[in-house]
Amino acid sequence: MSTDxxxxxxxxxxxxxxxxxxxDENPLGASDDLALVVKAGRVAAIGEVTNLAERFPEARVxxxxxxxxxxxxxxxxxxxxxxxxxxxxxxxxxxxxxxxQISKVGGGIVASxxxxxxxxxxxxxxxLAARLTRMAALGVTAVEVKSxxxxxxxxxxxxxxxxxxxxxxxxxxxxxxTFLGLHALPPEAQGDRDGHGARCLQWxxxxxxxxxxxxxxxxxxxxAFSVAQARPLLQRxxxxxxxxxxxxxxxxxxxxxxxxxxxxxxxxxxxENVSAAGAAALAEAGVRAxxxxxxxxxxxxxxxxxxxxxxxxVELVVxxxxxxxxxxxxxxxxxxxxAVRNYGLTVAETLLGATRGAAASLGLSGGVLREGGxxxxxxxxxxxxxxxxxxxxxxxxALVLRDGRPIAGALRAPA
Amino acid sequence: MSTDxxxxxxxxxxxxxxxxxxxDENPLGASDDLALVVKAGRVAAIGEVTNLAERFPEARVxxxxxxxxxxxxxxxxxxxxxxxxxxxxxxxxxxxxxxxQISKVGGGIVASxxxxxxxxxxxxxxxLAARLTRMAALGVTAVEVKSxxxxxxxxxxxxxxxxxxxxxxxxxxxxxxTFLGLHALPPEAQGDRDGHGARCLQWxxxxxxxxxxxxxxxxxxxxAFSVAQARPLLQRxxxxxxxxxxxxxxxxxxxxxxxxxxxxxxxxxxxENVSAAGAAALAEAGVRAxxxxxxxxxxxxxxxxxxxxxxxxVELVVxxxxxxxxxxxxxxxxxxxxAVRNYGLTVAETLLGATRGAAASLGLSGGVLREGGxxxxxxxxxxxxxxxxxxxxxxxxALVLRDGRPIAGALRAPA
Numbered sequence: 001m002s003t004d005x006x007x008x009x010x011x012x013x014x015x016x017x018x019x020x021x022x023x024d025e026n027p028l029g030a031s032d033d034l035a036l037v038v039k040a041g042r043v044a045a046i047g048e049v050t051n052l053a054e055r056f057p058e059a060r061v062x063x064x065x066x067x068x069x070x071x072x073x074x075x076x077x078x079x080x081x082x083x084x085x086x087x088x089x090x091x092x093x094x095x096x097x098x099x100x101q102i103s104k105v106g107g108g109i110v111a112s113x114x115x116x117x118x119x120x121x122x123x124x125x126x127x128l129a130a131r132l133t134r135m136a137a138l139g140v141t142a143v144e145v146k147s148x149x150x151x152x153x154x155x156x157x158x159x160x161x162x163x164x165x166x167x168x169x170x171x172x173x174x175x176x177x178t179f180l181g182l183h184a185l186p187p188e189a190q191g192d193r194d195g196h197g198a199r200c201l202q203w204x205x206x207x208x209x210x211x212x213x214x215x216x217x218x219x220x221x222x223x224a225f226s227v228a229q230a231r232p233l234l235q236r237x238x239x240x241x242x243x244x245x246x247x248x249x250x251x252x253x254x255x256x257x258x259x260x261x262x263x264x265x266x267x268x269x270x271x272e273n274v275s276a277a278g279a280a281a282l283a284e285a286g287v288r289a290x291x292x293x294x295x296x297x298x299x300x301x302x303x304x305x306x307x308x309x310x311x312x313x314v315e316l317v318v319x320x321x322x323x324x325x326x327x328x329x330x331x332x333x334x335x336x337x338x339a340v341r342n343y344g345l346t347v348a349e350t351l352l353g354a355t356r357g358a359a360a361s362l363g364l365s366g367g368v369l370r371e372g373g374x375x376x377x378x379x380x381x382x383x384x385x386x387x388x389x390x391x392x393x394x395x396x397x398a399l400v401l402r403d404g405r406p407i408a409g410a411l412r413a414p415a
Numbered sequence: 416m417s418t419d420x421x422x423x424x425x426x427x428x429x430x431x432x433x434x435x436x437x438x439d440e441n442p443l444g445a446s447d448d449l450a451l452v453v454k455a456g457r458v459a460a461i462g463e464v465t466n467l468a469e470r471f472p473e474a475r476v477x478x479x480x481x482x483x484x485x486x487x488x489x490x491x492x493x494x495x496x497x498x499x500x501x502x503x504x505x506x507x508x509x510x511x512x513x514x515x516q517i518s519k520v521g522g523g524i525v526a527s528x529x530x531x532x533x534x535x536x537x538x539x540x541x542x543l544a545a546r547l548t549r550m551a552a553l554g555v556t557a558v559e560v561k562s563x564x565x566x567x568x569x570x571x572x573x574x575x576x577x578x579x580x581x582x583x584x585x586x587x588x589x590x591x592x593t594f595l596g597l598h599a600l601p602p603e604a605q606g607d608r609d610g611h612g613a614r615c616l617q618w619x620x621x622x623x624x625x626x627x628x629x630x631x632x633x634x635x636x637x638x639a640f641s642v643a644q645a646r647p648l649l650q651r652x653x654x655x656x657x658x659x660x661x662x663x664x665x666x667x668x669x670x671x672x673x674x675x676x677x678x679x680x681x682x683x684x685x686x687e688n689v690s691a692a693g694a695a696a697l698a699e700a701g702v703r704a705x706x707x708x709x710x711x712x713x714x715x716x717x718x719x720x721x722x723x724x725x726x727x728x729v730e731l732v733v734x735x736x737x738x739x740x741x742x743x744x745x746x747x748x749x750x751x752x753x754a755v756r757n758y759g760l761t762v763a764e765t766l767l768g769a770t771r772g773a774a775a776s777l778g779l780s781g782g783v784l785r786e787g788g789x790x791x792x793x794x795x796x797x798x799x800x801x802x803x804x805x806x807x808x809x810x811x812x813a814l815v816l817r818d819g820r821p822i823a824g825a826l827r828a829p830a
Contacts, residue, residue, distance in 0.1 A: 087801030091762050094755045094804070130796075134809050294806060298756065331808025334749075340509045341713065347506050381545075386502030389509070391709060393746025393808055394549050 007038040007404070008059035009377075010049050011069040015385045016369040017355045027348040028385060036069070038375040041404040046371055064379045064398070070351065070388070071369050072141025072173075072376035072402060074358035075332045077245075077269050077290045077319035079180075080135075080145045081159040083127045084115030086324040090298070099223075109149065109184040112324055116149040116159060124162040131322070132172040134330050136408040139397040141376040142174040144245075144319075144362055146217055148183030151196075153203040156181050160212040171407055176362045178245060179207050182218035182225050182233055197229045201236055208240040214363070215243040215266065220259065222252035227259045234263050243363065249273040249304075250295070261285035267317065267361045271304045272296060279305070279312035288361045289314045291345075291353070292321035293338035294329050303343045316345065317361050318353040337391040350389050375404035422453040422819070423474035424792075425464050426484040430800050431784040432770045442763040443800060451484070453790040456818040461786055479794045479813070485766065485803070486784050487556025487588075487791035487817060489773035490747045492660075492684050492705045492734035494595075495550075495560045496574045498542045499530030501739045508713070514638075524564065524599040527739055531564040531574060539577040546737070547587040549745050551823040554812040556791040557589040559660075559734075559777055561632055563598030566611075568618040571596050575627040586822055591777045593660060594622050597633035597640050597648055612644045616651055623655040629778070630658040630681065635674065637667035642674045649678050658778065664688040664719075665710070676700035682732065682776045686719045687711055694720075694727035703776045704729045706760075706768070707736035708753035709744050718758045731760065732776050733768040752806035765804050790819035 014034040021029025035049040037056050045052055053059070089107030102108055116124065128145070135143060145163045150156035156179065163177040181200035189196045207213050216237035218230035224247070234244050243266045248256030250270040257278030260268040268274075268282060269290040282289065289309055296303060309316065318339045321327035329335070336354055339345045345353070359367025366376040379399040382388060388396075399409035429449040436444025450464040452471050460467055468474070504522030517523055531539065543560070550558060560578045565571035571594065578592040596615035604611045622628050631652035633645035639662070649659050658681045663671030665685040672693030675683040683689075683697060684705040697704065704724055711718060724731065733754045736742035744750070751769055754760045760768070774782025781791040794814040797803060803811075814824035 085798045085802055087797070087799045087803075087805065090805050091755075091801040094759075095761065138809055298806065300756070328802070328805035329808045334806060334808030340506075341715070344509075346510065382502070383500045384502045386506040387500055387743075388502075390502070390505055390743035391713065391749060393709075393744045393749030394553055394810060 004040065006056055006059040007062055008035055008049070008052055008056055009038065009062045009069060009379065010035045010065050011067070012065045012383055013068040013385070014046070014369065015068060015070040015351065017071050017352055018368040018370045019356070020370070028351060030385060036369065038401065038404045041375055043369055043371055043373050043375050046369065066383065067398065068380050068382055068384055070378050070380065070385065071355040071367050072378055072400065073139045073332045073354050074142045074362065074364065074367050075135065075140050075320050075322070076144050076267065076317050076358040076361050077292060077321050078143055078145055079148060079321070079323035080131050080143065081124055081128050081147065081162050082112050082116060082149055082324050083119045083123060084112060084324065086111055089325065090328060109325065110187065112149040113151050113184070113186060117152070117155045121158050121161055124158060125165045128162050129166055129172065131330055132166065132175070135332070136173050136400055137395040137397065138331050138333050139378040139380070139400055140173050140332050141400060141402045141407065142176065142359065142362065142364055142366055144176045144178055146178040146180040148180030151181065151184065151186035156203060157207065157212060160207065164212060170403065170405060173402060173407065174364070176215070176364070177213050178215040178217050179204065179213035180217040180219070182230055184219070184224070193225055193229050197225065197233060201233050204233060204236060204240070208242060213242060215245050217245040217247065219247040220254060220256035221247065221250050222254055227255045231259060238263060245269060253278065257282050260287050266363070270295070271309070272301055274305060276308055276312070279308050279314055283313040288317050288357060290317040290319050290361065291339060291343060292319055292327065292335070293342050294327040294335050295321045297338050297342060298326050298328070306343055306345065315357050316349055316353045317357045318345070318350055319358065333388070333392065333396070336389050340389045341391070347386055347389050351385055376402050379409070419455065421471055421474040422477055423450055423464070423467055423471055424453065424477045424484060424794065425450045425480050426482070427480045427798055428483040428800070429461070429784065430483060430485040430766065432486050432767055433783040433785045435785070443766060445800060451784065453816065453819045456790055456820070458784055458786055458788050458790050461784065481798065482813065483795050483797055483799055485793050485795065485800065486770040486782050487793055487815065488554045488747045488769050489557045489777065489779065489782050490550065490555050490735050490737070491559050491682065491732050491773040491776050492707060492736050493558055493560055494563060494736070494738035495546050495558065496539055496543050496562065496577050497527050497531060497564055497739050498534045498538060499527060499739070501526055504740065505743060524740065525602065527564040528566050528599070528601060532567070532570045536573050536576055539573060540580045543577050544581055544584070544587065546745055547581065547590070550747070551588050551815055552810045552812065553746050553748050554793040554795070554815055555588050555747050556815060556817045556822065557591065557774065557777070557779055557781055559591045559593055561593040561595040563595030566596065566599065566601035571618060572622065572627060575622065579627060585818065585820060588817060588822065589779070591630070591779070592628050593630040593632050594619065594628035595632040595634070597645055599634070599639065608640060608644050612640065612648060616648050619648060619651060619655070623657060628657060630660050632660040632662065634662040635669060635671035636662065636665050637669055642670045646674060653678060660684060668693065672697050675702050681778070685710070686724070687716055689720060691723055691727070694723050694729055698728040703732050703772060705732040705734050705776065706754060706758060707734055707742065707750070708757050709742040709750050710736045712753050712757060713741050713743070721758050721760065730772050731764055731768045732772045733760070733765055734773065748803070748807065748811070751804050755804045756806070762801055762804050766800055790816055792816050794824070
């Protein structure tokens with residue numbers, strides 16, 4: 001297909017994820033047998049096929065009457081700029097090793113730091129591009145990507161530059177860069193967490209000035225950084241006009257939720273441990289909770305307090321956490337399957353959390369199918385949205401469009 | 416590449432899974448930096464690259480020095496001939512519905528039965544071929560496929576005929592057909608399990624005479640068929656020269672393990688519930704245990720008693736259980752990841768159970784890389800076998816060869 005061809009897509013079922021189409025009984029705004037027209041990168045129209053065929057006689061017809069169509073999936077939390085392998089560490093963890101033993105074999109975030117520091121910009125870019133290509137095949141049209149394996153200014157910037165290099169690639173998912181210098185302590189910091197925080201604050205100035213990050217993240221937890229260590233960096237990010245995302249409560253509740261609410265963060269991520277007061281603060285401030293069920297699965301953790309978050313009214317997002325240590329995956333659909341099975345999310349919560357909610361947390365206009373909106377969408381080799389939350393473990397997308405152009409799969413001729 | 420081209424594959428690491436290469440410290444018979452030559456569908460040689468390059472100057476060199484090579488994965492338990500969707504049932508089960516509620520919405524095996532009975536042979540064949548193609552992309556080179564959604568003679572045969580039609584397809588994984596008429600009770604049996612058993616016994620004669628099955632399976636469990644109901648069918652299968660596989664102990668131990676040991680079955684499958692005596696009987700009779708961790712994951716079950724099976728000396732196999740109800744997956748790699756995380760299998764147990772052990776349970780010569788053996792192998796986009804048991808949730812195979820010919824992926828030029 002030519003890239004600017006007008007398409008009329010006949011669907012067996014269209015899931016808009018549009019709040020304007022949703023009702024209590026139909027929270028996903030889904031309808032059987034609708035068609036949609038993709039023109040100039042946008043959703044030009046949604047309606048009955050005969051009506052649309054008259055209005056857009058020039059459109060090429062795509063027959064997907066056997067399948068469901070959804071917005072493109074949006075992965076709101078990944079550490080996708082990595083190289084090397086932490087397979088040994090994973091195998092040891094599965095065999096029951098604790099962090100100390102893993103550290104002894106050179107594992108943990110510092111292992112990825114060494115690999116990333118040794119990698120050139122082209123190497124980092126190539127690894128990220130390969131990963132984004134595979135993510136696209138799984139139905140993903142936009143991906144947040146964090147730094148945090150560089151942990152010195154040059155290497156953090158190189159990770160973000162790899163993201164920036166792929167920002168112009170229309171054949172891959174869209175990327176949103178996040179600066180996560182406050183991810184772990186590099187060995188040269190010699191245990192001085194305050195000092196590393198101060199250095200991240202310095203690096204942020206240049207990163208912001210060069211437009212290398214849209215968000216700033218910090219890992220606030222018992223074994224990571226304190227609220228006091230993270231706050232100055234995140235406050236400066238806000239002053240610079242950047243958004244804030246925070247790793248909160250993965251292992252212990254040290255007040256990260258309250259910090260996020262105080263700073264008006266776009267998201268708090270992980271949240272296996274959060275108090276009722278923390279959840280209420282998040283809801284009050286409109287901070288979204290990004291759930292990462294692949295990480296808690298590989299770590300053998302209990303789920304976050306989903307009922308508490310629901311009751312407080314916190315909006316839930318589901319993301320892959322793609323990283324070589326605790327979530328060796330590239331699959332947002334796998335995270336969705338685990339969110340349903342292990343966290344007890346409903347189909348609607350899961351799908352909204354991987355589309356509209358994720359996009360909103362990243363300040364993107366996608367994640368819904370609406371006339372005039374971006375034509376980021378997936379034609380699934382599956383008949384219904386209920387099939388999407390199952391643990392397929394492989395690509396079930398027939399065709400993935402970003403801004404109306406295919407980034408994975410192939411068009412089938414009409415029947 | 417032409418189909419009979421000789422290939423010299425340089426590997427970063429070669430995992431043979433060959434017992435002749437294995438030691439206590441190296442149970443997978445793995446070595447760094449070996450090369451292997453594929454010629455006329457077989458592994459012609461394994462050794463140092465310079466030596467092999469001299470011996471096979473005609474060979475095309477494939478550079479996979481950045482990755483690991485293993486035998487092709489063998490999926491020893493699938494119900495892959497199905498059509499339709501049981502997505503609603505899955506969503507209801509995840510929301511806490513029990514079997515009765517699922518039955519009320521028309522779910523369960525009978526739902527798939529209705530869809531399969533309504534499908535033509537070409538439709539069944541096309542659905543299976545699409546599934547096998549996706550399995551190949553995940554690194555699978557041989558697949559056992561059960562009937563059991565027909566539940567009348569014509570429909571059971573049509574399922575097996577779909578498998579037979581693809582038996583000649585060299586561009587797909589090899590298929591091994593299993594007759595599973597004793598899977599569930601069709602509505603027309605009106606609750607008469609003995610009668611259904613007697614009818615399966617009649618159907619078996621023609622199925623065996625026409626060469627439509629290599630194995631016969633039966634679902635022996637509390638809510639399925641008893642040992643007494645299954646025994647005549649399985650005994651007749653043995654008389655006819657067919658192998659035996661049995662679904663045993665998924666929900667309760669009703670003596671299936673002892674039956675399998677008594678009949679010299681090739682495998683017992685599921686085994687969430689088995690006694691020490693049952694495990695000892697299996698070990699004594701050399702019956703392999705096929706573990707199905709995706710099913711126990713979706714059903715929220717506890718793992719099989721792995722320590723007990725290990726202690727008894729039962730050989731462990733890992734399979735996908737691909738089916739639209741309890742294991743909506745096509746991914747043996749996902750089953751491997753769950754076997755490690757949820758069942759506590761080691762990397763070696765898991766990989767041997769998805770290659771050599773699985774192949775042996777199916778009477779296949781594959782599952783190992785050995786000079787003179789079949790060239791069924793996978794070049795992984797991963798550096799080490801430790802990386803293979805992680806929950807990637809997507810295809811990580813760069814190239815998959817069956818009998819020396821590519822069935823998935825593409826050859827990269829040497830660097």
